Amino acid sequence: MMDEEPENLDAADAVAMPQMEGHVVLDHVTFGYNPDKTILKDINLTAEPGQKIAFVGSTGAGKTTITNLLNRFYDIQEGSISIDGVNIQKIQGDVLRKNIAMVLQDTHxxxxxxxxxxxxxxxxxxxxxxxxxxxxxxxxxxxxxxxxxxxxxxxxxxxxxxxxxxxxxxxxxxxxxxAPILVLDEATSSVDTRTERHIEHGMDRLMKNRTTFVIAHRLSTVRNADAIMVLEQGEIIERGNHDELLALKGRYYELYTGLKELD
Ligand SMILES: Nc1ncnc2c1ncn2[C@@H]1O[C@H](COP(=O)(O)OP(=O)(O)OP(=O)(O)O)[C@@H](O)[C@H]1O
Ligand SMILES: [Mg+2]
Missing domain, CATH: 3.40.50.300 (P-loop containing nucleotide triphosphate hydrolases)
Incomplete structure (x- = not known):
């Protein structure tokens, strides 16, 4: 009885977190769906309460995977994810999910x-x-x-x-x-311009005062992000705001040129 598995958290051990602020830290996060195949490699990032973090990158780069880890759909192999300084492994699932709102592409x-x-x-x-x-x-x-x-x-x-x-x-x-934390997976499907504008305004108001992680397909979203993470094969290869990344003339610049054509 003394040495029970620590990951089998029972309610009494869980940290009660009634009012989260939304300070999120990923510290040396490494993860694979199968332990023998690493998908995310050494991801480090900090989101201050209310900040907007955008993820961009090619298909299969690991964008959705990062957002899945935030609400513990999967447990990570190395490193830690914390909210307001508490490791998410110590937060009860239902409490965690109450504090993270999701807008996914295929919500039921x-x-x-x-x-x-x-x-x-x-x-x-x-x-x-x-x-x-x-x-x-x-x-x-x-x-x-x-x-x-x-x-x-x-x-x-x-x-x-x-x-x-x-x-x-x-x-x-x-x-x-x-929920003080929001995960947005922007839809790629095209809708008419008027609806598009409604969606954009709705998203903007939704993100206000929430820590937001957004898988960005819209140019306006990345432009307004506090920090953009460019993911490639599970690694953050560039980070910064829109202007900083453009000036780099690297991968973001290439992607942005692609996005611009769609805008
Ligand atoms: N449930 C899963 N089981 C095993 N491997 C997975 C699973 N989901 C995704 N992967 C793999 O993890 C890698 C990253 O996938 P992920 O869905 O995070 O990419 P993404 O950046 O969101 O791509 P996209 O832009 O196409 O949505 C891919 O190689 C993918 O094949
Ligand atoms: Mg995805």
Whole structure:
């Protein structure tokens, strides 16, 4: 009984963290999905509360993997990840996930009203708060144009909505959560310019005052980031803000030239 596995954390050992600030540190993080194949190599980074960290890099570079490690979908092999100075291994899973809001490309919508789908981001939210979150997300105006407004029933994973509208619902869902940390995987799919602008404004308001890790596909996102991490084969090969990285004329510069064509 004395030498129980330390990783089998029971509730009594877990650090209670009611109000996280969102100070995130990755310290010499090395990780592979299989121990014999390293995917991330010696990742070091610090995000101050409220900062926006953008990840860019080729497909397979490890961007999604980093974000998966933050909420402990997987445990790392070497190094540590801490939030507000506490190793995430010592934070209970549900507490951790309550403090990290996610906007992923393929977030699931369930059969139920728009109101219920947004409330899923924080189950005790009032109708008023749901509507406020939808406004923050720039989703309110399209919702009001739906046949039954917030009572409209979404079916088949939101099949009766456009792709852009589904994204706006996802943003509203994150906006209602009080999580100080946000993980955003920007959608690559193209939507019409007007919806695109709504999404951009929604994301901007969502990121405000939250520590944000964003897998960036939009030029505007990287331009506004406090720090951009350029990942290549699991390593951060360049880091800095947009201007600093452009001046380097390295990998970021190459990627940026590619992004610019899409903008
Ligand atoms: N669940 C998994 N099991 C094993 N290997 C995985 C798993 N998920 C990703 N990988 C591998 O890890 C590496 C990094 O993948 P990751 O998904 O982090 O890339 P990414 O930078 O997000 O790419 P993309 O821009 O295409 O989304 C890839 O070599 C990939 O094959
Ligand atoms: Mg990815």
């Amino acid at each position: 919508l369930f059969t139920g009203s728009v109101m219920e789908n947004i409330r899923f981001g924080r189950m005790d939210a009032t109708d008023e708060e749901v509507i406020q979150a939808a406004k923050t997300a720039s989703a309110h105006s399209f919702i009001m144009r739906l046949d039954q407004g917030y009572d409209t029933i979404l079916e088949g994973d939101g099949a009766n909505l456009s792709q852009g509208q589904r994204q706006l619902i996802n943003i509203a869902r994150a906006a209602i959560s009080k």
